[in-house]
Amino acid sequence: MARRIALTVNGRVSRIEVDDPTMPLLYALRNELNLKGLHFGCGLAQCGACTVQVGAAAVRSCALPVSQAEGKPITTLEGIGETGRLHPLQQAFIDEQAAQCGYCTGGMIMQAKALLESNRSPSDEEIRRALAGNLCRCGSQLRVLRAVRRAARAMA
Amino acid sequence: MDLPMMDRRGFLAAGGGLCVGLSLGGGRASAQGFRAARGLSLGEVDTFLAVAADGRVTLYSGKVDLGTGVRTALMQIAAEELDLPMSRVSVVQGDTLLTPDQGATISSVSISRGGVEVRRAAATARAALLAAAAREWSVPVEGLATLDGEVRAPDGRALDYGKLVGGRTFMLKVDPKVKVKDPASYRLVGRSVPRVELPAMVTGQFEFMHDVRVPGMLHARVVRPPAMRGRLGEVDDSAARRIPGFVATVRVRDFLAVVARDEWAAIRAARALRAQWARWEGLPDQSQLWASVRASPILRDDVTQNVGNAPLMLQKATRVLRSTFDFAIHTHGSIGPSCAIAQWEDGRLTCWSASQQTHELRRQLADMFALGADQVRCLYVEGSGCYGRNGHEDAAADAALIAREIGRPVRVQWSREDEHVWDPKGPPTLIDYVAGLDERGQVTAWTAEAWIPQGQSVSRATLVAAELGGLPTDASHPGSVQQHLAIQYGFPNIRSVAHRLAHTPFRPSWIRTPGRMQNTFGNEVFVDELAQAAGVDPIAFRLRHLSDARAAEVLGRVAKLAQWVPHEATRPVLQAGRRTGRGVSYVKYELVRTYVAVVAEVEVDVDSGAVRVTRVHVAHDCGQVINPDGLRNQIEGCVIQTASRTMVEELRFDRSTVTSRDWASYPIMRFPDVPDVTIDIIDRPGEPPWGAGEPTAAVIPSAISNAIHDAIGVRMRSVPFTPSKVKAALRAAREAGTRG
Ligand code: FES
Ligand code: FES
Secondary structure, X not given: OOEEXXXXXXXXXXXXXXXXXXXXXXXXXXXXXXXXXXXXXOOOOOOOOOEEEEOOEEEEOOOOEHHHXXXXXXXXXXXHOEOOEOOHHXXXXXXXXXXXXXXXXXXXXXXXXXXXXXXXXXXXXXXXXXXXXXXXXXXXXXXHHHHHHHHHHHHO | OOOOOOOHHHHHHHOOOOEOOOOOOOOHHHHOOEOOOOOOOOOEHHHHEEEOOOOOEEEEEOOOOOOOOHHHHHHHHHHHHHOXXXXXXXXXXXXXXXXXXXXXOOOOOHHHHHHHHHHHHHHHHHHHHHHHHHHHHXXXXXXXXEEOOEEEOOOOOEEEHHHHHOXXXXXOEOOOOOOOOOHHHOOOOOOOOOOOOHHHHHHOOOOOHHHOOOOOOEEEEEOXXXXXXXXXXXXXXXXXXXXXXXXXXXXXXOEEEEEEOOHHHHHHHHHHOEEEEOOOOOOOOHHHHHHHHHHOOEEEEEEEEEEOOHHHHHHHOOEEEEEEEEEOOEOOOOOOOOEEEEEEEOOEEEEEEOOOOHHHHHHHHHHHOOOOHHHEEEEEOOOOOOOEOOOHHHHHHHXXXXXXXXXXXXXXXXXXXXXXXXXXXXXXXXEEEEEEEOXXXXXXXXXXXXXXXXXXXXXXXXXXXXXXXXXXXXXXXXXXXXXXXXXXXXXXXEEEXXXXXXXXXXXXXXXOOOOHHHHHHHHHHHHHHHHHHHOOOHHHHHHHOOOOHHHHHXXXXXXXXXXXXXXXXXXXXXXXXXXXXXXXXXXXXXHOOOEEEEEEEEEEEOOOXXXXXXXXXXXXXXXXXXXXXXXXXXXXXXXXXHHHHHHOOOOOEOOOOEOOOOOOOOOOOOHHHOOEEEEEEOOOOOOOEOOOOOHHHHHHHHHHHHHHHHHHOOOOOEEOOOHHHHHHHHHHHHHHOOOO
């Protein structure tokens, strides 16, 4: 039986129909709402490519049933800034050229955003630990580290 | 203006294809009605460049951006040579209908070959634009100049490129001897121009392959056999049919898939499908892997280097050193599993994928479905970083087969498990080294003998869907994995042989620095062992056997960067506690291009066997540098990815299939363990540009191994360097009571 679910994404409420309320939030965001800032990497909460914020927390959207996201404020990469008014993290990722293929990048930014909101001036160790669950195969980690540091300074 | 009146559509048609309804941007709506051009000639300017009426230039590149920044670098090269602002250049890449076949995007040659082809085409075009303006104004060409997309005369007159050629073709052969710009006048090349994709990537606007949708498209999942070779018995899809959104089950011999209206329904239906598969246990026992590699039937021997008479000199040696190296099977581990879309119209196949070799894929798909190459069009769309032949081409074949069966466009998204289990693998590599020394410790002979998969000059892998479906496909050839089974060191007698094996456990493929990483690992650790035997500092030892000024310079620069203190490579075996160490390694890539020297620093805990790579210093000479920051990005990526492969990665399997099925069972290096990297780039603007996507990766495993030896006195000769292997090496060294 199809069920209607209201999702609050980037401040806007969208109603979608789902056949299966246990469907991960990722599929609703990517396929129903056409958001491209979060990516499918594993579907197992192991890589962080699908990271979004639910409230203040960085969450793996591939492992959260869409029904459990209902009514909660969801923020995706698209919602934190756009060309012309970038979030300091987005700007810092450009300034540091902190990507190669960019597939992991959105998840890195969202994870770092949650970190900086709870810790305004993290040490390198703290940044590394906070991003330990975000995998990057291209090897962009040192640049990501520099970008998060730069964003923290900009946001101070 | 007397450039011939023909537009690019006409050019493509003249090249053999009539492209009805073709949108030159490679847009998705344009797939209808094509008859693919026969190969676009690499000798024609129009193959690479088109100037629109508004003066914008489109660059057609057969080399694709795999997340490396190649698009930006090629734009820099073209804009530089044409004297054009970069903002007026756009790139179409990897479309078999529109872009030339410049070979697969592999081996770090996108700049050294692809970039140089673009540079010559652009320089030829610029000369033609100058000549056209000279005719237009009836003035000598000598006084004219190009700037900002215009030809300018000394009297102040100007004509922009759009007015000169806009919309028409050059109909001009690329002049191989064309005068290219003097590097001293470069404005774009040599500068750290930011990657053009990044603003879209950080805002979620970038379209990856995984984001592509075509009208009427359905979603499919392949249901894979529980063993690497599975014969399919009965299929019961009654539960799958009850999933809302289910459309069809597709079976072609042993190929099985489900199709649904949406992606989640396809995943659920795949899980609900009940299939009977025959047992198959044809894989070797992993604990006996190296014995089984050594015992594999040999198809042929390739002698990869032969200097003097090494076997004879070994017999005469006063002292003989022997070492065996092995390098585990690796998976590519792209963060985004492979994804492709296929669509059939009137017997023609269009396929979107992140394949690094769309022209080769077109041929493979044409063979699979018994089509002419002009009935298949493959388009490249950027995917998750690609480090060689992973699952992209297989996902493309899956989609093509399913789409043919159901008559609708189909998107296939591989699962994490599909990617880990079914991508073709970096093959196991085993190498024996023997060296002979005279009474003074001088090396008199060097021999290497490797056991590696068979291969041909064309790199390709069998398409899984074709194999399961009983359709025609090629055997797998893993690329030039014999390279670097040869050394630059001037020992008087050298012999290296590659035993090409009839079987290898999984489809062998190329992963970043294929073979060259494994072979350089053995070479550069064994050289360190020889330096140790000679009682000479490892950098001094290398320099003593190299007569190449650029080699000496990278080694000298890395020594300076790392503040290397010359020392003998002899170390006592450490009994307990922690110690740091440093190791050097060097390569001239494929013996003909990019020079790299590195010093790795490690910290070893003898009690746990844990090794942490703390820093890697890199001195890098790839000739002319196009984009210094892009180059640094590639070097950092080489170091980090290879540190991961060296320290933690090993594919696990049982007798039937791969048991490394996700990031828990096949971990890669995580943020806290990533080493710092310091880089010294040697820019040589007057030299040809070489590649950087692989060379640094070649030297990382050996540098780490040499650093571990420097720390604790044991040689690590088996990748990955896990704590248990470190402890076993220490135990063996203590028992032998010897030094390393
Ligand atoms: S896709 Fe969600 S953590 Fe990997
Ligand atoms: S930039 Fe490619 S996976 Fe991180």
